[in-house]
Amino acid sequence: MEGEFMLLEFKTKNYKSFVDEMSFIMSPAPKQKGLDYSVQTTKIGAKNYKSLCSAVVYGPNASGKTNIIGAMDTMKSIIMRGNIRNADVPMSMNAASSLLELIPNCDSNSAPVEFSIRFIENDMLIDYSMIVDLGGFLEKDHPRKILEEKLAVNEKPVFIRNDKLEVSIPSCIKPYLNSNIKSVSQQLKDISVNSLSDDELFLNNGFKNIFAKQLVALILGWFEKKFVVIIRSDAIKIMKKFSDTSENTIYVEKTLTDASKIFGINSNALGYKTVAEGDDAVLCSIFKDKKAIIPAEQFESYGTVRFINEFPLVINVLKNGGTLVMDEFDASIHPMALMNIINIFHNDEININKAQIIFNTHNPIFLDASLFRRDEIKFVERDDDTNHSVHYALSDFKTADGIRKGEDYMNNYFVNRYGAIKEVDFSDFIEQMIKGKEVAADD
Structure with missing residues (x-):
């Protein structure tokens, strides 16, 4: 830097x-x-x-x-x-x-x-x-x-x-x-x-x-x-775009999953799913080799969803320098x-x-x-x-x-x-x- x-x-x-x-x-x-x-x-x-x-x-x-x-x-x-x-x-x-x-x-x-x-x-x-x-x-x-x-x-x-x-x-x-x-x-x-x-x-x-x-x-x-x-900050949602935006594509986010385990989420992974071709990917809870996928807002607690959405902002500013005001x-x-x-x-x-x-x-x-x-x-x-x-x-x-x-x-x-x-x-x-x-x- x-x-x-x-x-x-x-x-x-x-x-x-x-x-x-x-x-x-x-x-x-x-x-x-x-x-x-x-x-x-x-x-x-x-x-x-x-x-x-x-x-x-x-x-x-x-x-x-x-x-x-x-x-x-x-x-x-x-x-x-x-x-x-x-x-x-x-x-x-x-x-x-x-x-x-x-x-x-x-x-x-x-x-x-x-x-x-x-x-x-x-x-x-x-x-x-x-x-x-x-x-x-x-x-x-x-x-x-x-x-x-x-x-x-x-x-x-x-x-x-x-x-x-x-x-x-x-x-x-x-x-x-x-x-x-x-x-x-x-x-x-x-x-x-x-x-x-x-x-x-x-x-x-x-x-x-x-x-x-x-x-x-x-x-x-x-x-x-x-x-x-x-x-x-309670209304922020981290949205992702990927080069492959075909319908129902699933991406497991390892960094977010590992951080969430420290936070207390141990039963599932976290990742993103494209609902329709060309759309932004939606944050999801992912279970057992992707056999069950549920939008995180429907499954996780409100505090957990807030953490998931805020944590990447914290990581970004620590990694790249800058001022985070929330x-x-x-x-x-x-x-x-x-x-x-x-x-x-x-x-x-x-x-x-x-x-x-x-x-x-x-x-x-x-x-x-x-x-x-x-x-x-x-x-x-x-x-x-x-x-x-x-x-x-x-x-x-x-x-x-x-x-x-x-x-x-x-x-x-x-x-x-x-x-x-x-x-x-x-x-x-x-x-x-x-x-x-x-x-x-x-x-």
Whole structure:
């Protein structure tokens, strides 16, 4: 594998419930000690950059946890298609990535939406950001415009696009320039400005075509292959295509079968079956020399099917490097299996490609000082008055607040020392329903 692949930071502003800037940081917090195996280091030039190999996000239902992952997915979607028009594709689990009018906060008065990301790809530090005018919430016909777009490599500006366009060629990107580019002439600037469309990214269009096709391919390759963002992980299904797609062809998947035996499936193999010629193969449970074949969703438990569909994503990112971001990755899977997977990400003898995992959860078992550093434990809570979400890390609490290394994080969380928890009591509501009384919606 060439180079390193690390997410260092993601920011968004005015994305759904995050009206104020939300900064999701994967760099270690200052003065945090312990569990150093969770910290990965890459040297670029004379400077070392560090990243965490995992993060777990807590918060009550409807607090905005999924909005963080949704914002990552939406930025990725915009970058991959190169514009801020609605996507002409089947609806995904994250509708806002296709229907951008769902993004602005409904109380934001048409404030612009902001995204920025910092990551390392092929031993280069990439900073990319955009500020976009999408109009107001559900304003479908608003003339959308990219207000600002920036790219920097190794902390050197490459381009800034706002009312004007400035393009630079730092030495670090010279190997990636188009063959005819030696410098940024006024003529190239004029061509670039004329190529700009209000709703198209300069990155994917003018900059790629005029200046640096290879550099853009490297950046887009990271988003496509190394930044794996999964919304609604309970709904993912790994589908396979094979060169032989004739009807009723059966393929036993040895890797998945062996992993599933460790997970606890011992009575059958796992594989794929093509139902009709040309179709994707369907995951199946396979018994006794292929004499009995049953779709896995009909035979296996829900947790087992979730594991079968998620495990290849884990293997892929560990094998090839990159960042796996999943919404409720842990639901319906036994904690022992989850703890082992997390420990593999923390094991630098196995995780040699410096893969990262980020997931939302309600499971308090991960609130463990022996498993996660304080800067790996993140929280989201939503203000009851404004309905705006805020995000912070356990490491943001100072020692003076009584938050010390080695404390019982789980107990502290449930006694509301960290926030991001909400008391839920349906007793009165249900009692009144049972007794036939009407319950006011505002009570």
